[in-house]
Amino acid sequence: MSTQHASASAAGRTLDPQPRGAHQGLIDAEMRASRRAVLDAYRQRLLVDVTTLAAADFLALADPRTVHEAVILAAGTVADACTLQQYDPDIRMLRVVASRGVPDVLLRHLASADASADAVALADEGPPLPANGFKAVHAHPLRGDDNELLGLLWLLSATAASRRDQERLARAAARAMAAMAALRHSSPAAAPPSPAAATFTVHRTGDAVTLAVHGALDSATVPAFADHIRQAVFAEAPTLLIDLREVDLLAVAGVRALLDASRLCAARSTACYLVAGADHTARTVIDRLGATALLRIVEDAALITPDRAPRR
Incomplete structure (x- = not known):
């Protein structure tokens, strides 16, 4: 029976007994835990193969911040320091979203360049960035399929670096960021997230x-x-x-x-x-x-x- x-x-x-702030705290904690879990699960693949950034199985689990952190993680295999900037088309500016090993003086330089230069030109030419002890400094524009600017990836090396490996990373990072941008565009901006x-x-x-x-x-x-x-x-x-x-x-x-x-x-x-x-x-x-x-x-x-x- x-x-x-x-x-x-x-x-x-x-969650009725809890205040709204506690509910949001649970959601934020869940998002942080999810990012850590996804990065832990893909860490070895990212360190061995930077094209994992654009792999369908990784992108199915990642959110934009996970992608930013994964780009920085993978960049550690081809550079000694790195900074990822994301382009905001509404205000035509680049902003730093993730960084590792880049001295504060260089980050401040990038921030001031954001405010004083056209971001599209900045991505193509790069501002005169102080070397600050790095032998090689390369700026890689990250663009989508229709050539729209998505961001800028700075890779700094204390010794001569392989441009080929860095360009391979930049292509994978661009595809990952394009996937996140497509995800944002496919979601109605005015609709609040449903519980x-x-x-x-x-x-x-x-x-x-x-x-x-x-x-x-x-x-x-x-x-x-x-x-x-x-x-x-x-x-x-x-x-x-x-x-x-x-x-x-x-x-x-x-x-x-x-x-x-x-x-x-x-x-x-x-x-x-x-x-x-x-x-x-x-x-x-x-x-x-x-x-x-x-x-x-x-x-x-x-x-x-x-x-x-x-x-x-």
Whole structure:
């Protein structure tokens, strides 16, 4: 016999007891954690192959600030110091968005150049930048497919540097920044971001409890998800299936919650499986964050045999 119930938790409802500032703090913390996790997951690839900046799997997880930090990380393989400037077409100015190893005096010089020079000309010619102990100083304009200016990448080296490697990095950085610009343009600027929401459906069939998640699994919805997990586990069902096939956003906090659920199940001798297709966005995020080996994932609950081992 089966029993069934559903519950919905929008971010506003879940976090009503907390002030708006606390809610925003959770979102900001989640964004920082997400950036760290994405950079950690791709760090080795970026250091070995700078074209990872333009890889589809990286861009699917990155936001603009993650891209900026990744450019600086990759630039460390071809230069001793670097600064990334982003072009604002509304005010026709370049502004520093990320930097590593560049002395303050040079950063101040760039800032003053921003305010006093036409940014398009600056990108093509570069201002007279003081060497300040660097033997090679190169400015690489970053442009999109239709030649619009996206930014400027400064690469400084204490010894002679390979222009070929630097140009390869600049091309990859330009493609990454173009992808972020396209993402911004495709989102209605006037529309405020909608609060993340999730609906949870729970049903039990025989000795298995299935928790289906619909919508977003992130820092705002994880508390409600964790409550459902505890209820299912302490109901002493031998098997828990977490169905992620209707999840449209899986954040880093959501992946952590899935790992916590798996650990809780193990402690209670409950078999725990995630249900997600090989090409599903949730599976992609889990894979990219290196959590696949720590979770048991099947594409269909029917693949689980009575002894609770997935059929191959």
